[in-house]
Amino acid sequence: ASLKEGDASFKEGDISLKDEFIIFKEKEMKEKQTLIDQVERLKQSEREYELKVQELMERNTQLKTEVADLTLIDQVERLKQSEREYESSKGTETQQKNIERLEERIAELSRELRDTQKD
Secondary structure (H helix, E strand, O other), X not given: OHHHHHHHHHHHHHHHHHHHHHHHHHXXXXXXXXXXXXXXXXXXXXXXXXXXXXXXXXXXXXXXXXXXXXXXHHHHHHHHHHHHHHHHHHHHHHHHHHHHHHHHHHHHHHHHHHHHHHX
């Protein structure tokens, strides 16, 4: 009878060991799955990061182009302004020369008029 009890307790022990082993394996599988999920999330985050970096690089290139365009536009505007100022000053010089010629002509005509009046 004692052997039968020992056998029975041994079988019960086996069952509890099997249960513990099953619980251990389930925990291990859950931990593995958790790690797999974390790796997948990291991979997804990395893909999102790479896309964001690509978008930022494209935006950077676009902004550099816009800055270059604005710089060219600014240079053209400054050149146009310089040209207007030059043309304006050239016109002023021409007007000044015309005024001087007119003043000389008036002086000549005044002399002629005086000379004519003297005669």
